[in-house]
Amino acid sequence: xxxxxxxxxxxxxxxELILIDQTPGEIVFLSAADTDLACVAATWSGRFGxxxxxxxxxxxxxxxxxxxxxxxxxxxxxxxxxxxLGGTAYFAHFIQGLSDLKDEAADRPRLLILSGTDADEEExxxxxxxxxxxxxx
Numbered sequence: 001x002x003x004x005x006x007x008x009x010x011x012x013x014x015x016e017l018i019l020i021d022q023t024p025g026e027i028v029f030l031s032a033a034d035t036d037l038a039c040v041a042a043t044w045s046g047r048f049g050x051x052x053x054x055x056x057x058x059x060x061x062x063x064x065x066x067x068x069x070x071x072x073x074x075x076x077x078x079x080x081x082x083x084x085l086g087g088t089a090y091f092a093h094f095i096q097g098l099s100d101l102k103d104e105a106a107d108r109p110r111l112l113i114l115s116g117t118d119a120d121e122e123e124x125x126x127x128x129x130x131x132x133x134x135x136x137x
Contacts, residue, residue: 033116
């Protein structure tokens, strides 16, 4: 999958910074696909209510936005499910931040990181706290 520039000729570092302003929740679901977000909102909201946080992963490509979200929301969650279409090619800093959190924090969320493609599955499988069979399901 390829993202097209919202502003032709504009590099990611030149795009407007968008910080995801959410309060912490027990369960965080992130995806770069609108259909994923809509499906999770429709099926999980009734079951998990205000314990669930859903956000579009696209802004997390920028390092400042990734650090902000990890520090303010993800660090306080119990479970993070992230489907990062494009994997490390698009979300390198965010993935590194999750890896750092996993290494340094004893009381951290469990991570289920999905690529959406086969390109980065091994690296993202290693970051996940679930067996590869779950990550590929």
